[in-house]
Amino acid sequence: MRLGNAGMRYRDIVDPQQSADRIAMRQMMDAARAFNTAQIWPEINNATVEQEAGLPHIVECDGLTVHDCGQAFAQQFQGRRLWCRRNCRSEFTVAPIRDDSLSRDTGRRFSFADRTEAALFRRTWG
CATH class of the missing domain: 1.20.5 (Single alpha-helices involved in coiled-coils or other helix-helix interfaces)
Known part of the structure; x- marks a missing residue:
C-alpha cells in the first residue's frame, strides 16, 4: 500500500x-x-525636520494635557486624533507643546499639510 x-x-x-x-x-x-x-493612517509619528516643513498649517490646543484635563485627557486627545484619522486625506502630526520654565507640557500642536483640513479641525475642536 x-x-x-x-x-x-x-x-x-x-x-x-x-x-x-x-x-x-x-x-x-x-x-x-x-x-x-x-488613506487610513496619514499621521506621521516623530516627524523629521523635513516632514515638519511640509506641515505648515498649525493648530495649537493649549491646555490639552494630563495636568489640565486629568482623567479626561485620554478621551479628549484620542477624540482629536481619531477625527484627524477619519477626516484628513493629507498628512498630519501631533506633538506636545513644552514649556521648559514649567518643566511640563502645556498643550498639543496639531500640524497639517492641508490648510482646509487644519481649518476644519480648528472649527470642530475650537
Missing part, C-alpha cells in the same frame, strides 16, 4: 500557473494594503 503520490504533490506545489497566480495575488494585496494604509 502506497501512501500518496510524491510526484503529483511536487508537481502541484511547483505548478508554474499556480505560482504565477499566487505572485499576482500577492502583488494585488500589497498594492491594496499600501493604498489603504495611506
Whole structure:
C-alpha cells in the first residue's frame, strides 16, 4: 500500500500557473494594503525636520494635557486624533507643546499639510 503520490504533490506545489497566480495575488494585496494604509493612517509619528516643513498649517490646543484635563485627557486627545484619522486625506502630526520654565507640557500642536483640513479641525475642536 502506497501512501500518496510524491510526484503529483511536487508537481502541484511547483505548478508554474499556480505560482504565477499566487505572485499576482500577492502583488494585488500589497498594492491594496499600501493604498489603504495611506488613506487610513496619514499621521506621521516623530516627524523629521523635513516632514515638519511640509506641515505648515498649525493648530495649537493649549491646555490639552494630563495636568489640565486629568482623567479626561485620554478621551479628549484620542477624540482629536481619531477625527484627524477619519477626516484628513493629507498628512498630519501631533506633538506636545513644552514649556521648559514649567518643566511640563502645556498643550498639543496639531500640524497639517492641508490648510482646509487644519481649518476644519480648528472649527470642530475650537
